[in-house]
Amino acid sequence: MDFWSFIVLGVISFVLLTSASAAMSLSNLIHCALCLVLSFVCIACIYLWLGVEFLGFVQVLVYVGAVSILVVFTILLTRRGFEGEIIDFSGTVLLGPVLILPVLLTLWWAVGSLPTPPDHIKTPVAHVAQIGIELGGNESGGGHYILPMLGVGILLTAALIGGASMASSKRRKEEKWN
């Protein structure tokens, strides 16, 4: 593997882990959301580095574009003014590290014992056309994932309607009582 390519991956990973740690540890929620956006961007960069351009741009559109905006709107809608946030770690601060440590060690051991794939094999890049054929199909075949794709479409529609009705249910109840 190219030395500089590995350096790029290392820098992206460092920024990713740092921003994710900051998103989980800062006290100001807006700063947490901004660090979360940075970590989503770094994950998209890792996808691009791995040669999966389509998923990289899906990541940018869905997570950086949509989910982050949802998170920021939720933070703004659930704040009572901009007085300083107090740090809000729960009483189980030690529980997280204690629980994750055996999991992390097991993962570390499992990953370390994996056989190393030969570096000289050049893996092909998945083109958008291939993904489109797998999803929708064409004259020569493909289209194995039409039903799951329709299912995801129905799920997203249901989530949209359900989320909107949940977020606006109080207002409708108030109108009914008034």
Added chain:
Amino acid sequence: MELKFCLFISALLFSIGFVGAVTRKNAILVLIGIELMLNAANINFIVFWKYAAPHDAGGLMFPLFSIAVAAAEAAVGLALIIAAYRHFKTTDISQMNRLKG
């Protein structure tokens, strides 16, 4: 080498998300931690596809659907947080101890 490196990064990202989801009291930050864990799983999917079955583009479908389901989960979760905030006047999950509306 890069396979193992990406898997280590994914494991660390999962750990950070898990620790945040377990230790923070704010419901929004718990959801952010869950999102980070989902992203770590997606990185695993893609890395294993690239080094195990790169000739089959079908391996990319699982992370694609996973991203779509995670987006739906985030939308519903955040709507739930807003609904709970209207009732409890806080996003502190330690104070949300009743299911009664």
